[in-house]
Structures are given as structure tokens and as C-alpha cells.
Amino acid sequence: MVRKISFLILSVALLVLGALAFNKLGYWDRSVRIFRFNSDASYTGKKAIGQGARREFAGSRTHDLPDNLRRRFGAGEISPVSEKWNKDVPDSTRKTIGQGIREQSETRHFEAGIRNEADHRGGELNGTKKINLRNVLRFLSVFAFFTILALYLDKGATLIRKRNAKKADQRF
Amino acid sequence: MNIIKFFLTLSITIVMLLLMDPRSFYGLPFHEWAGLIIGLFFILHKVLNWGWIKKVTISFFTKCPLKARINYLLDILLLIGITLMILSGIAIARTIDFSWLRLGGSHNFWRVMHTSSSFITLALFGIHLGLHWNWVLQRLKFKITTNG
Numbered sequence: 247m248v249r250k251i252s253f254l255i256l257s258v259a260l261l262v263l264g265a266l267a268f269n270k271l272g273y274w275d276r277s278v279r280i281f282r283f284n285s286d287a288s289y290t291g292k293k294a295i296g297q298g299a300r301r302e303f304a305g306s307r308t309h310d311l312p313d314n315l316r317r318r319f320g321a322g323e324i325s326p327v328s329e330k331w332n333k334d335v336p337d338s339t340r341k342t343i344g345q346g347i348r349e350q351s352e353t354r355h356f357e358a359g360i361r362n363e364a365d366h367r368g369g370e371l372n373g374t375k376k377i378n379l380r381n382v383l384r385f386l387s388v389f390a391f392f393t394i395l396a397l398y399l400d401k402g403a404t405l406i407r408k409r410n411a412k413k414a415d416q417r418f
Numbered sequence: 419m420n421i422i423k424f425f426l427t428l429s430i431t432i433v434m435l436l437l438m439d440p441r442s443f444y445g446l447p448f449h450e451w452a453g454l455i456i457g458l459f460f461i462l463h464k465v466l467n468w469g470w471i472k473k474v475t476i477s478f479f480t481k482c483p484l485k486a487r488i489n490y491l492l493d494i495l496l497l498i499g500i501t502l503m504i505l506s507g508i509a510i511a512r513t514i515d516f517s518w519l520r521l522g523g524s525h526n527f528w529r530v531m532h533t534s535s536s537f538i539t540l541a542l543f544g545i546h547l548g549l550h551w552n553w554v555l556q557r558l559k560f561k562i563t564t565n566g
Contacts, residue, residue, distance in 0.1 A: 272535060280534035283527060381439040389435065391543045396548025400485075 257394050264391020267384035423466050424557040430459050438540060447513045454514075457504045464497075485549070492546055499539035506532035515563070 268274070429449035433456050436442060440449040464471065474482055474490045479529070482490075509521045547554070 273541075276533050277537040277541070278534065283530050288557050376444050378442050380442075382442045383433050385435050385438040385540065389431075389540055389547075392541050392544025393548040393551070397551045400549055400551075402542040 257398070260390045260394055261386070263387040264389075264394075267387035268391065271381075271388065271390055316377055419559055423463075426459060426463055426466070427554075430456060430463065431543070433459070434540065434543060437534065439449055439547050450507065450511050453504065453507050457500065460500050470546075489546075492542060492549070496539065496542050496546060498544075499535050499542055502531060502535040503539055506535060 433452055437449055437453055437456065440446055443449075460561045471490075471493075474486050478487060478490060505521070506528045508519060509523065510525060510532060
């Protein structure tokens with residue numbers, strides 16, 4: 247009996263740990279990502295970045311441009327991400343605006359970040375840090391979670407089947 | 419034979435967990451080579467259990483118990499998952515050159531496929547172990563009795 251109770255407590259603890267690791271790893275989202283995959287997504291992303299950059303730039307730095315360039319910029323003919331930018335805008339103007347953009351990007355926080363950034367700082371993918379088992383333990387917890395879930399579901403199903411068989415025997 | 423099966427299963431489990439994050443254990447070279455080796459381990463696992471596969475395949479639609487049917491379907495899903503995992507791993511490999519295979523498709527697609535298939539396969543693998551827990555306990559008991 248003591249063994250059964252301790253096994254039950256251990257199972258509950260593993261289930262809780264597994265559920266926490268499941269959330270932490272974004273397990274569900276990453277598992278079903280393939281079913282939501284859109285092959286055009288990368289193209290839309292690039293387009294959005296280009297447009298966003300131009301819109302953002304238009305709002306903040308166009309007052310530094312000469313009148314004729316500002317008109318062309320407004321019409322969408324040139325932008326900091328277009329090839330014409332280097333050709334048509336004079337060096338002095340480009341230098342001033344470039345400095346402004348640099349200042350903006352340095353002071354701004356990069357919101358997207360990298361998944362589990364704190365765990366993987368320093369390029370471990372290239373072998374800087376050889377062993378970091380924190381994520382392996384999280385995956386182990388999720389693995390144990392599914393094992394215990396299947397184990398108890400199987401036990402429950404067997405129990406129900408046995409009870410039904412017993413009832414059927416008693417009837418006849 | 420059962421001891422070989424037990425240690426094979428144990429090594430597949432450990433390697434699979436180490437492979438889940440390429441940054442966790444000796445970086446990409448280990449991830450890619452061990453990923454290929456785990457495929458061979460999986461084939462060996464199937465070869466060692468060929469008798470069961472044959473038996474259930476023949477009797478699947480006739481007199482097969484429900485649990486065996488569920489296990490059989492789960493094994494098919496695991497086979498699909500592992501195949502996709504290895505195939506997508508080959509398509510995005512960086513330390514081993516598989517460009518000669520010309521798998522096609524975008525890198526992004528194969529990356530997403532690799533992540534999703536490995537996450538789903540690990541979950542199925544956990545369920546598979548849960549359904550075979552009695553077998554694992556029997557092996558452990560056997561080991562304890564032989565040692566004692």
C-alpha cells in the first residue's frame with residue numbers, strides 16, 4: 247500500500263512538472279506549427295518589414311530630406327530599403343539620416359527575442375558550451391508526463407473492462 | 419533477447435531526449451550524427467519485434483485484442499513521425515552534406531517540419547512507453563532477480 251501511495255505521489259509530481267515544462271517549451275504551439283504552415287509567409291514577412299521601415303522612416307526623418315526627395319519619398323518612389331536610395335540621395339543627407347537611424351536602433355529594444363535566450367547565450371550551437379541539460383530535463387518531464395498519462399489511462403481502461411466482464415458474468 | 423531489447427529501448431530514449439535540443443549536448447555535429455544513428459536503432463527495434471508485427475498484421479481485422487490494435491496504430495504513427503523527423507533533418511543538415519539528395523522544398527518548411535515531427539514523435543514515444551510499462555517492469559524485475 248505504501249509503495250502504491252508513494253508511486254501515486256511521484257506520478258502527480260511528474261505530471262505537474264511535465265505540464266509546467268510543456269508550457270515553458272511552447273510544446274503545443276511548436277507541435278502543431280506544421281499544420282498552420284503557410285509557404286507564402288516568408289514573402290509577406292519581408293514585404294511587411296520593407297513597408298514598415300518606409301512608413302516609420304516617413305514619420306520621423308523625412309524633414310531632413312530636400313523638398314524634391316521628400317515628394318518622391320511620399321509617392322513611394324524611393325525609400326531607405328530601395329536601390330535608388332544610394333544613387334539619388336546626396337552623401338551629406340544620407341550621412342545625417344543614417345546617423346538618425348543608427349541612434350534609433352541602438353536605443354530601441356528588440357522585442358522579438360530568441361526562445362530561451364537566457365539558456366543559450368554565447369552561441370552554444372557552435373560548440374562554445376558543450377553540455378547544457380536544462381532543456382533536456384524539460385523534455386524528459388514532458389516525456390514522463392505522456393508516459394504517466396498513457397499508463398493511468400491504460401490502467402483505467404483495463405479496470406473498466408474487468409468490471410464490465412464481471413457484471414456480464416454475474417448476469418448469466 | 420529481452421535484455422538486448424531493454425537496453426536498446428533505454429538508449430533510444432536517452433538519445434532521443436538529448437536530440438530534442440541541438441544546443442544541449444555537443445552542438446550540431448552530435449545532433450546530426452546521433453539523429454541518423456537513432457534511425458538505425460529504430461529499425462533494429464522493429465527487426466527485434468518482427469514476430470509481434472507479423473502476428474498483429476495478420477490478425478488485425480479478425481481476432482486481435484483492442485490493446486494490440488491501439489499499439490499497432492501508435493507504432494505506425496511513430497514510424498511516420500521518425501521518418502519525417504529524419505527526412506527533414508537531412509534536408510536542413512549543416513554539418514553533413516546531403517545536398518546530393520536534392521530533397522527540394524523551402525528550408526523554412528523543412529525546419530518547421532523537423533520541429534513539429536520531433537515534438538509529436540516524443541509525445542507518441544512517451545505514450546508508447548506508458549502502454550508497454552508492464553513489459554518494462556517485467557524486464558526490471560528479471561534484472562533484479564538475476565542480480566540477487
